[in-house]
Amino acid sequence: MIQDLKNNFGHLFEDSLLNEINQVGTYKDLPEGFKMMEIGDYVRSMPLLISGAIKILREDNDGDELLLYFLERGDTCAMTLTCCLGQTKSEIRAIAEKDTTLVMVPIEKMEQWSEKYKSWRKFVFESYYSRLNELFATIDSIAFLNMDERLLKYLQEKSRISETKTVYNTHQEIAYELHSSRVVISRLLKKLENLGKIELHRSYILLKNI
Structure with a gap:
């Protein structure tokens, strides 16, 4: 797992952080179509994508879905981060768009690493920014296209x-x-x-x- 982490996150994180992720993270292979998170679930860990893609969907009151954005290699999910920090239930559904490999990081490590590693804080903020821009793009698409x-x-x-x-x-x-x-x-x-x-x-x- 450590080599996969270095290949995908080595340009973002220092070796000491990569080693910590390797020690506490859980390596998972998800087949295409696998539902890794459901609306209403409590979030206990956050994903770091090694390969593949995950689609993030919302659901309206009638049960109809709306595609929000995709997560790809080197990404994490801002909504998952928010739920982790607030210890709230998930408001999104996450499904593997294709065969996907990821590392699940326990939520209790998030605050520790935010204080300990500047690179982790930067990664979290940039992830929020990227997902927010993708949400804006989705809203613009619905409103203007x-x-x-x-x-x-x-x-x-x-x-x-x-x-x-x-x-x-x-x-x-x-x-x-x-x-x-x-x-x-x-x-x-x-x-x-x-x-x-x-x-x-x-x-x-x-x-x-x-």
Whole structure:
């Protein structure tokens, strides 16, 4: 585990902090689709991503989901940090977007390291800043972009995260994550296909000119 930590966080943390993370952290491999956190759960540890990606979702009163942002290699989750520090229940759902490896750090270490290591404090603040900007981007997308523009942006992000031109989400799954309906998403996907931007297949979507 120490080598993975050095490869992904060595440019951020000093060796003494990396060694402490190695001593107290729990190494986990999550398969694609694994739900690592549910809304209402108490947060006992925070994740440091070694590889893969995790999607962070919110849920409205009707049970519909909205994709907020993705966590990738070298990231942690600001909402998890907030819940850890406040010892409150999670307000987000976290699901592995693809096979993911991470290190879970006990919450009691967070305050200790904030006092002991300047690099840890900087990492936490920068993580808050990055996730806040991503939330702003999501809000801007909802407020200012048409659904077809949001869908196009969603497909581009999915392709970037998975490092492939193939998106395996169903029309219904895309509708959930964009807080829309399957009928609307299917219509807009067909429009993108007619424009030559994608190819629709039974179990996947092939991105061509986006």
